[in-house]
Amino acid sequence: MLRTSPLVLxxxxxxxxxxxxxxxxxxxxxxxxxxxxxxxxxxASAYARADGAGGLDDxxxxxxFDRIAxxxxxxxxxxxxxxxxxxxxSSLLSGQHFWRTGRGAILQGAKWDDRIPTWPLLLHDSGYHxxxxxxVWSPGVPVDAPYGGRTHSYQQAGGRFNGFSQTATRLVAxxxxxAEAKETLMDEVRGNLAAFLAKRExxxxxxxxFGPTNVHRKWIKGSGKALWDIDPDSLKGKLxxxxxxxxxxxxxxxxxxxxxxxxxxxxxxxxxxxxxxxELDNTIIVVSGDHGAPGFPHGKCNxxxxxxxxxxxxxxxxxxxxxxxxxxxxLPDLAPTFLESGKVSIPAVMTARSLxxxxxSDRTGLVDPKRTFVLTGRERHVLSxxxxxxxxxxxxxxxxxxxxxxxxxxxxxxxGDPYRLDGGESPTTQQVTENTxxxxxxxxxxxxxxxxxxxxxxxxxxxxxxxxxxxxxxxxLFDLKTxxxxxxxxxxxxxxxxxxxxxxxxxxxxxxxxxxxxxVDDGKFFETPPLAGPLPNDSRRKKR
Numbered sequence: 021m022l023r024t025s026p027l028v029l030x031x032x033x034x035x036x037x038x039x040x041x042x043x044x045x046x047x048x049x050x051x052x053x054x055x056x057x058x059x060x061x062x063x064a065s066a067y068a069r070a071d072g073a074g075g076l077d078d079x080x081x082x083x084x085f086d087r088i089a090x091x092x093x094x095x096x097x098x099x100x101x102x103x104x105x106x107x108x109x110s111s112l113l114s115g116q117h118f119w120r121t122g123r124g125a126i127l128q129g130a131k132w133d134d135r136i137p138t139w140p141l142l143l144h145d146s147g148y149h150x151x152x153x154x155x156v157w158s159p160g161v162p163v164d165a166p167y168g169g170r171t172h173s174y175q176q177a178g179g180r181f182n183g184f185s186q187t188a189t190r191l192v193a194x195x196x197x198x199a200e201a202k203e204t205l206m207d208e209v210r211g212n213l214a215a216f217l218a219k220r221e222x223x224x225x226x227x228x229x230f231g232p233t234n235v236h237r238k239w240i241k242g243s244g245k246a247l248w249d250i251d252p253d254s255l256k257g258k259l260x261x262x263x264x265x266x267x268x269x270x271x272x273x274x275x276x277x278x279x280x281x282x283x284x285x286x287x288x289x290x291x292x293x294x295x296x297x298x299e300l301d302n303t304i305i306v307v308s309g310d311h312g313a314p315g316f317p318h319g320k321c322n323x324x325x326x327x328x329x330x331x332x333x334x335x336x337x338x339x340x341x342x343x344x345x346x347x348x349x350x351l352p353d354l355a356p357t358f359l360e361s362g363k364v365s366i367p368a369v370m371t372a373r374s375l376x377x378x379x380x381s382d383r384t385g386l387v388d389p390k391r392t393f394v395l396t397g398r399e400r401h402v403l404s405x406x407x408x409x410x411x412x413x414x415x416x417x418x419x420x421x422x423x424x425x426x427x428x429x430x431x432x433x434x435x436g437d438p439y440r441l442d443g444g445e446s447p448t449t450q451q452v453t454e455n456t457x458x459x460x461x462x463x464x465x466x467x468x469x470x471x472x473x474x475x476x477x478x479x480x481x482x483x484x485x486x487x488x489x490x491x492x493x494x495x496x497l498f499d500l501k502t503x504x505x506x507x508x509x510x511x512x513x514x515x516x517x518x519x520x521x522x523x524x525x526x527x528x529x530x531x532x533x534x535x536x537x538x539x540v541d542d543g544k545f546f547e548t549p550p551l552a553g554p555l556p557n558d559s560r561r562k563k564r
Contacts, residue, residue, distance in 0.1 A: 049361070050225060050304050051227070051228075051303040052225075052303065053294065053306070055290065056229065057309040058234075058310060060235045060331065062330050063331070064085050066089045066090075066331075067094075070096055076255065079255055081248070082284040085284050089335075092341045094345070095345055095347070097347065099328045100310060100396065103322060103328050105311070112351045114138055114352070116352060116370055116371045117534050117536070119537060121136060125400075126411075126546075148225050149221065151173070151219070155233050174213075174219075177215065179208070181208050183234065187205060202285070213293050238454075243279075244278030245271075248281045250274045250277050250281070252273070255274065260326065262324075263318075268471045273316075307333050308330050312328065312329070315465060316466075317463075321401050323396050323397070325504075328396045332351075347387050347388050350395070353375050378391070392420065393419045397415040402462055404461060411547065414426065414427050414434075415538065422498060424495070434491070435488065453466060463488075497509060499516070
C-alpha cells in the first residue's frame with residue numbers, strides 16, 4: 021500500500037536516486053523543453069484531424085503544436101489531476117495526486133512541503149541545468165529564492181508576453197504594424213531562452229520550463245479577430261451544449277483561441293532557437309496546459325472534460341513518432357517520465373507512472389492495456405467562494421465509456437455562493453465581466469459568465485445558469501457514448517446501477533490506496549481553514 025507519510029527528504033532521495041555520472045553519461049542524456057500554458061484546455065487543430073471535424077477545434081490554429089504532435093506522439097486522453105492551477109502544478113511537479121501534497125493542494129493559502137521530491141530539483145541535483153520563464157509556482161523551481169547557489173528564473177527579456185493581446189494592441193496603437201508588435205513580444209521569448217542557455221555549463225543537459233500566462237484571462241475584447249483573424253461567426257453551430265451560442269460567447273471563445281495562437285507561435289520561436297543553438301535534435305519537447313478554459317461553464321474548476329482534459333504532445337530523441345494514442349494519461353505522469361529521461365531513479369513516493377513504455381512503442385490506439393482510466397478532483401480554489409472559506413470537494417474517475425463524479429458536499433454551490441444574486445442589488449455586467457470575486461468566484465470573470473448571469477431570469481436562457489452554477493447531487497454519472505459533453509446525469513437511472521456501483525467502488529478504492537485525506541475524519545484536513553498542520557496519518561483513516 022502506498023504511504024503518504026513519512027515523506028523522504030529530497031536530499032536523501034538524491035543520494036539514493038541519482039545514478040548518473042559526469043562526462044560521457046552527461047552527453048547521453050537529452051535536454052527537456054516543457055511548454056506549459058496557463059488555462060489551455062484540449063483545443064488544438066491537431067485534434068480536429070484526430071477526432072474528426074465538427075467542433076471547436078475546427079477553428080483553433082496551432083500549426084507548431086500540430087508539427088510536434090506529428091513528429092512525436094499525440095495523446096487523445098490526457099487529463100489534469102485537478103482543474104485549478106496550484107493543485108495541478110503540485111501534482112505535476114511531485115508526480116503524486118494533488119491530495120498527497122498537503123497545502124500544495126489548494127490555490128489560495130498554498131504552502132509547499134520541501135520534503136516532497138520534485139522532478140526539476142531531482143534533475144538539477146543529477147547534473148541538469150534547470151530554469152523557468154514565467155509561471156511555475158514555488159515547488160520545484162523557486163521564483164526568486166536560490167537553490168544550489170543560484171536562482172532558476174530567466175525572464176530578463178521581459179514579461180509582456182503574458183498580457184499578449186493587451187500589449188500587442190497597445191503597440192499597434194502606438195504606431196507599430198501588427199507583425200512588428202508580435203515580433204516584439206516574440207523577442208522576449210527568444211531573449212529569455214537565450215539567457216537560460218547562456219548560463220549553462222558546457223556539456224550539461226538542460227530542462228527548461230516555458231510557462232506563459234497569456235491564455236489565462238484577461239484578454240482584450242475582439243482580439244481574436246483583430247490579432248489572429250479568428251472570426252467569431254466561424255464558431256456558430258459548433259459550441260458545446262453547455263455554452264449559449266450567442267455573439268458574446270462566440271467572441272469570447274475567439275479571443276481565447278487567439279491567446280492559444282500566441283502561445284503556439286511562441287512554440288515555433290523556441291524550436292527555431294533551439295535548432296539554431298544546435299540543441300533541437302537532442303531535446304525532448306513536451307507541450308500541454310494546466311486545465312480547461314477560464315470563465316466558461318464546464319471549464320476551469322469543473323471535473324467535466326472541458327475542465328480537465330488537455331492537449332498533450334511529446335516528441336524528441338527516443339520517441340517513436342507519427343502516432344496518435346488513446347492511453348489515459350494524467351499529467352503527474354510527466355514527473356517520472358522526465359526523471360526516466362534524465363536517467364534519475366523514480367522516488368517510490370510518486371504515484372504516477374512513466375510514459376516511456378508508450379513513447380517507445382510503435383503502436384497506435386491503446387498501447388498500455390492498464391492505462392484505461394484517470395482520477396481527477398478538487399478542493400478549494402478561491403477562499404472566499406463560499407461562506408467560512410469552505411471548499412467544494414470532488415473526486416472523479418474517467419474511463420473511455422463513463423465519467424463518474426462524487427460531490428462530497430452537495431449542499432454547497434460548486435462554483436461559489438451566488439453572492440448578491442438572490443435578492444437586493446445585483447452586480448453589474450461590467451462587475452461580473454471584470455471582477456471574479458463579485459459572485460460565483462470559483463469561476464473567473466469574463467463576458468460569458470456575465471452574459472449567463474445577466475440572463476438567469478430569462479426563460480429561454482435560464483437553463484444555462486442553473487446547469488452551470490446550481491447545486492449538484494452527490495453522485496454524477498455520464499454515458500459518454502450518448503452524452504460526450506456530460507449534460508445528462510444518469511447516476512440514478514436503474515439501467516446504469518451496475519456501472520455506478522462499479523465506478524464508485526473503483527474510485528473509493530483508489531482514494532484509499534493513495535491515502536486521500538478527504539476520507540479521513542470526514543475530510544477535516546481540507547475542511548479546516550487555513551489548512552494548517554500535517555497530513556493525517558494512516559491510523560486516523562475512516563472508511564466511507
